[in-house]
Amino acid sequence: MSSPPALGRLGALLPPARLLTRPAELAAYESDGLTAFETRPLAVAVPETRDEVIALVRACRAEGIPFVARGSGTSLCGGSLPVAGGVVIALNRLSRILRIDPDERIAVVEPGVVNTRVSLAAAPHGLYYAPDPSSQSICTIGGNVAFNSGGAHCLKHGMTANHVLGIEAVLASGEVVRFGGAGRDRLGPDWCGLFTGHEGLFGIALEITLQLLPRPEAYATVLAGYATLERAGDAVAAVIAGGLLPGAIEVMDSLAIEAARAAVDADYPPGCAAVLIVEIEGPREVVAIERERLDAILATSAPVAVRAARDDAERAAIWKGRKSAFSAVGRLSPDFIVQDGVVPRQRLGEALRRIAALADEAGLRVANVFHAGDGNLHPLILFDGRVAGALSQAEALAGRILRMCVEMGGSITGEHGVGVEKREFLPAMFNADEIDCLKRLRAAFDPLGIANPGKMFPGGEAPALGHVGLHPLERAGVVSRE
Amino acid sequence: MIAPATLVELRDAVLSAPRVIAVGARTKPRLSDVDAVAITTTALAGITEYDPGEFTITALAGTPVAELVAVLAGRGQHLPFDPLLVEAGSTIGGVVAADTGGPGRFRHGGVRDFILGVGFVDGAGRWLRLGGKVVKNAAGFDVPKFLVGSLGRFAVIGTVTFKVFPRPERRLTLRLPFTPRALADLARSRYPIDALNLPPGHDDMLVRLAGPAAALDALARGIGGREEDDGLWREIVETPWGFRTDIVAAEIAAHRAAHVSGGGSVAWSLVAPPRGLTLRGSAPLWIGDRPRFAIEGAVKEALDPVGRFPTLDDWTGAPARPAPPPPPSPAAGA
Numbered sequence: 013m014s015s016p017p018a019l020g021r022l023g024a025l026l027p028p029a030r031l032l033t034r035p036a037e038l039a040a041y042e043s044d045g046l047t048a049f050e051t052r053p054l055a056v057a058v059p060e061t062r063d064e065v066i067a068l069v070r071a072c073r074a075e076g077i078p079f080v081a082r083g084s085g086t087s088l089c090g091g092s093l094p095v096a097g098g099v100v101i102a103l104n105r106l107s108r109i110l111r112i113d114p115d116e117r118i119a120v121v122e123p124g125v126v127n128t129r130v131s132l133a134a135a136p137h138g139l140y141y142a143p144d145p146s147s148q149s150i151c152t153i154g155g156n157v158a159f160n161s162g163g164a165h166c167l168k169h170g171m172t173a174n175h176v177l178g179i180e181a182v183l184a185s186g187e188v189v190r191f192g193g194a195g196r197d198r199l200g201p202d203w204c205g206l207f208t209g210h211e212g213l214f215g216i217a218l219e220i221t222l223q224l225l226p227r228p229e230a231y232a233t234v235l236a237g238y239a240t241l242e243r244a245g246d247a248v249a250a251v252i253a254g255g256l257l258p259g260a261i262e263v264m265d266s267l268a269i270e271a272a273r274a275a276v277d278a279d280y281p282p283g284c285a286a287v288l289i290v291e292i293e294g295p296r297e298v299v300a301i302e303r304e305r306l307d308a309i310l311a312t313s314a315p316v317a318v319r320a321a322r323d324d325a326e327r328a329a330i331w332k333g334r335k336s337a338f339s340a341v342g343r344l345s346p347d348f349i350v351q352d353g354v355v356p357r358q359r360l361g362e363a364l365r366r367i368a369a370l371a372d373e374a375g376l377r378v379a380n381v382f383h384a385g386d387g388n389l390h391p392l393i394l395f396d397g398r399v400a401g402a403l404s405q406a407e408a409l410a411g412r413i414l415r416m417c418v419e420m421g422g423s424i425t426g427e428h429g430v431g432v433e434k435r436e437f438l439p440a441m442f443n444a445d446e447i448d449c450l451k452r453l454r455a456a457f458d459p460l461g462i463a464n465p466g467k468m469f470p471g472g473e474a475p476a477l478g479h480v481g482l483h484p485l486e487r488a489g490v491v492s493r494e
Numbered sequence: 495m496i497a498p499a500t501l502v503e504l505r506d507a508v509l510s511a512p513r514v515i516a517v518g519a520r521t522k523p524r525l526s527d528v529d530a531v532a533i534t535t536t537a538l539a540g541i542t543e544y545d546p547g548e549f550t551i552t553a554l555a556g557t558p559v560a561e562l563v564a565v566l567a568g569r570g571q572h573l574p575f576d577p578l579l580v581e582a583g584s585t586i587g588g589v590v591a592a593d594t595g596g597p598g599r600f601r602h603g604g605v606r607d608f609i610l611g612v613g614f615v616d617g618a619g620r621w622l623r624l625g626g627k628v629v630k631n632a633a634g635f636d637v638p639k640f641l642v643g644s645l646g647r648f649a650v651i652g653t654v655t656f657k658v659f660p661r662p663e664r665r666l667t668l669r670l671p672f673t674p675r676a677l678a679d680l681a682r683s684r685y686p687i688d689a690l691n692l693p694p695g696h697d698d699m700l701v702r703l704a705g706p707a708a709a710l711d712a713l714a715r716g717i718g719g720r721e722e723d724d725g726l727w728r729e730i731v732e733t734p735w736g737f738r739t740d741i742v743a744a745e746i747a748a749h750r751a752a753h754v755s756g757g758g759s760v761a762w763s764l765v766a767p768p769r770g771l772t773l774r775g776s777a778p779l780w781i782g783d784r785p786r787f788a789i790e791g792a793v794k795e796a797l798d799p800v801g802r803f804p805t806l807d808d809w810t811g812a813p814a815r816p817a818p819p820p821p822p823s824p825a826a827g828a
Contacts, residue, residue: 115678116743138682160632167629173636174607189787195742196599197761198643199771200785200806202606205639206793209632229684252547255570255660295684297709354628358547386630387548423631430633441633445620449797450634456792468634 019055020075022099025067030058041082041100045147046090046433048349048403053080053094060105062122062218066182068101069216073186078462081216083124083152088350089431091159091211095465101216103154109133110219117224118177118194123154123217130222139224142169145427146335157217160209162427164260164334167385168293169225171427173208178221181207183214184458194221206453211429212464214457228259228293232303233321233330236310237284241265241380244286245361247313248384251290252357254309256302261385262289265364267344268337268379268392275340278333281317288384289334291327337381338392345377345394347403351410352428353417357387366416367391374409388426389417415440430468438470499537501554501613501621501652507533508650508802509619515804516650518556518585521578521734522592522773525645528804533650535587542653546571549629550610552655555587562586572661574688575599575608578762581732587651592773593643593738595761596731597689597702600681602659606642613653614641617798627655640793647806648797662688662704666711667726670719672699674747681743685713691730692746694764702727735762737781739770779809 016023016033023031032038033055042050054077059065072079078098085092094100106122109129113119114137119130127148130141144163145151151161156172157179169175178192191203198204207214238244244263251261264272266285272278280287290310292302303320310318321327341348355363364380367389371378379392391413395406414424418440424430430438438447451469455461496514498504508514511531518535520526535556543552546569553562559577566572576596577589584594590612595604602608611625614637625631625638641649665688670676672692677699681690689702701717702724703710714721741749741760749760749767763770769782784806794805 114682115674117682138684160636162630162632168602170603170607171630171632173639174603183789185789185792187788189789191785193740193742195740195759196604197738197740197759198593199738199740199769199780201644201648202593202639202642203785203787205606205636205642208639209636224682226682226684249547252549255663257660294705295686295709295713297712298686298705301706301709352632354626354630356545356548356628358545383630387628388630422628423626423633425632426628426630427632434633438633441626442624446622446624446634449616449620449622449624449637452796453635453637453793456796457789459792 016054018097019077019099021071022055022057022068022075022077025071026057026059026064030060032056032058041085041094041102044082044085044090044092045088046093046431049090049093049432051094051096053100054097056100056102058102058105062106065101065103065106065216065218066188068099069182069184070186072099072462073184073460076460076462078465080464081154081158081212083155084126084150086147086151087155087159087431088352088428089425089433091429091431091467092155093432103152103216106218112137113194114139116194119222119224121153121220121222123152123157123220125153127151127153127156134224135227138227140227141175141222142225143172143175146338153220153222154217157208157220158210158212159429160427162383162388164262164383166383166427167261168257168259173205175223176204176208176220177223179204179207179217180219181215181217184460184463192221196223209429211431211468213454213468215463230294230296230299231327232292232299232306233327234290234306234310234318235280235330236288236313236315236318237281238286238288238314239284239316241286241364242361243314244288245364245384247288247310247315248360249358250309250313251306254305256292256306258290258385259293260289260291261383262334263287263380263382263384264334264337265380267377268341268381271340271344271379272333272337274343276332276336279329280333281319284316289330334381341379341392341394344379345396347397348392348394349406349410351389351391351393351413352425353389353414353422354426355387355389355417355420355422357384359420360384360387363389363416363420367413370409370412370416374405376406376409383426386426387422411437432467435468436470438468495532495534497534497537501538504533504538504650504652505615505619505621508615508617512802513804514650514802516555516587516591516646518588519558519583521582521584521588522594524772524774524779524809525592527810528808529810530804535585538652541565543627549658550627550655551658552627552653553586554653555585555651557586559584559586559589566658567661570661571658573608573656574602574659575604576689576727576731578731578735582734586654590642590651590654591644591646597691597727600690601688606639608657609638609642609654610657611655612638612641612651614649614651616649617800617802621652625655629657645806647803648794649803664705664707664710665724666703666714667722667724668701668703668714668717668719669698669722670701670717672696674743678743680717685717689727700726733762734774735764736774737763737765737767737770737772739763739767741767776811779812
């Protein structure tokens with residue numbers, strides 16, 4: 013089958029089997045982790061080498077065809093939603109780990125490498141890759157770099173950007189650049205830092221150098237149940253005030269607990285309105301001392317029950333409940349949307365009260381699972397997409413929550429990115445001059461506006477509303493939203 | 495020399511001359527040694543927001559780092575990357591523009607890993623705030639990180655927001671014989687090492703542990719070596735390093751002369767490195783080839799459309815400007 017004329021010279025760059033144009037082939041790429049939207053692209057290109065990616069981007073530039081880079085399509089903000097009339101460049105086949113250097117403590121990978129594979133490859137050297145988004149068993153490093161993904165351990169270890177040392181990329185301008193390198197030190201401006209989190213608007217990363225950390229020798233994972241969400245919030249503040257720097261501090265509310273319990277038979281203490289998970293990591297001698305301090309702090313926080321993982325299996329069980337909470341919520345409701353706002357950590361209790369009030373006002377149920385250590389909320393707004401107007405009601409509530417986060421001095425997104433989903437809220441965070449500055453930077457990298465257009469900035473064309481319900485992988489428990 | 499005392503005056507100062515460069519305490523004088531009117535930030539000083547429970551602090555660019563360090567210490571917190579030249583008077587804006595993270599960057603990263611937000615004046619005189627004031631934020635492009643190491647060539651920084659961490663209860667320093675193998679093994683060991691340096695000459699290496707007081711002695715016994723006075727880190731931080739470089743672990747054996755290091759990568763040196771930036775003295779600003787991209791010109795144009803600030807290639811004594819790499823032609827991929 014010959015490629016459509018609209019693809020111009022793109023048709024000559026790849027064998028027909030790797031330039032998908034039939035509707036049945038395109039269907040799988042019409043949506044991403046933001047399942048509420050779908051758009052059919054003109055074609056999906058499946059390059060296998062960096063040179064093919066470069067040639068595709070340059071051909072798109074020559075033909076004026078928009079392109080959207082895509083890894084595993086787990087974006088929760090519609091970051092890899094296709095553009096009508098554009099091409100999806102699927103990077104899954106650029107999936108080689110090119111190098112692990114245990115002495116430099118780095119991994120050099122292609123963009124289609126799945127997040128967990130990096131830690132698996134580094135494990136024989138006692139090293140690991142720290143960023144752990146909940147979709148880590150399927151999401152790719154290229155996507156993590158594009159959206160500066162987070163995870164449960166950001167308080168101590170930071171986001172993806174804090175672990176990216178070097179990026180080779182083809183920019184939307186056609187230039188191939190090498191930002192940063194193998195070292196922790198740079199000369200001149202931090203180009204890697206600017207590129208990470210570009211949301212696909214600057215170009216496509218071809219090769220990424222990641223910093224690896226020594227794997228913690230020991231963990232102490234403690235779960236505490238509370239009679240009220242407020243008490244859990246106070247416990248978070250007490251842990252922070254106690255001078256501890258846990259790897260993770262997570263909170264789930266009663267609706268999320270109910271869901272997790274039903275889904276994975278999580279052994280959470282009964283009768284709790286909130287569960288707090290605190291994880292300390294480090295050398296065993298340090299963990300032993302900090303564990304005593306943590307126990308003392310939690311003992312004065314009026315918990316209903318405190319449980320500590322006694323071994324790796326129990327630690328894994330605690331995290332399985334936490335990380336499956338999102339998909340588990342799918343059992344409570346036909347549909348949900350998850351928000352990602354950030355509030356100052358000390359105002360978490362106030363934020364949760366206001367979210368509950370906003371939810372009541374809207375007549376919607378909201379489950380809360382969040383990274384309490386860094387104030388990163390994840391309210392899950394439950395709705396039934398089969399009911400006319402339900403999605404727009406849920407979106408209206410989500411919008412009110414985001415505006416509340418900004419009013420409280422926080423952010424509209426902690427780790428999911430702006431994408432399509434939150435582009436109308438960018439002006440809540442930045443004024444017209446600031447958005448103009450971001451647009452000029454975008455135009456510097458992408459003068460024609462062909463790289464992932466319609467994302468991040470307000471006023472883009474509206475994507476079509478798509479199917480409702482859980483993503484098939486989510487339903488299967490393979491991925492979860494966080 | 496212009497000395498604005500408010501952010502409005504900072505904006506006016508940027509627009510007051512055809513070419514300006516921001517300076518702080520000039521502790522790395524070569525970086526701002528350029529034909530431009532100096533805007534000194536020393537009157538633009540003070541901590542504007544500090545909430546220990548949030549792990550964040552915001553200060554005006556001219557705030558002495560010493561003030562931040564003292565205020566944070568008063569609440570049991572710190573900037574883990576050990577900013578350099580604290581006693582010499584360096585300012586927080588200078589730490590960002592020159593990217594002067596010291597030995598402590600080994601464990602949790604450098605200036606780029608703790609910057610959360612900046613307020614800055616662009617070349618058109620616009621006051622802009624990008625990034626955020628909370629410890630986690632993914633909205634908008636990460637301009638705050640870009641300005642780390644940007645040498646005042648793209649914007650004038652007015653305010654900086656940093657993430658801060660609780661200060662470890664105790665530090666303990668060990669001196670051990672240096673071999674590249676021993677250094678690499680320690681760098682990925684189980685120990686809570688927050689600095690790992692090679693003093694000039696490299697016969698020994700210095701290992702700094704940090705953590706709960708009661709745990710450190712046992713951990714130190716596991717590593718061995720001789721305990722040293724913690725004060726030697728102050729000397730490293732206050733050393734007037736002549737050069738910044740980016741040498742990685744695999745290269746250090748060839749550069750044993752006079753470098754200090756972070757776990758194998760070398761940032762600061764007293765002798766000219768094979769590639770790097772000159773911080774003081776009259777050597778060329780850039781030693782060896784600097785990273786150079788066509789996109790640099792486009793980003794410069796986006797942030798500084800009229801060339802109000804010098805470029806990275808402008809410095810006193812610079813040769814005629816090298817031609818930037820041409821942008822690729824649309825036909826290049828055909």
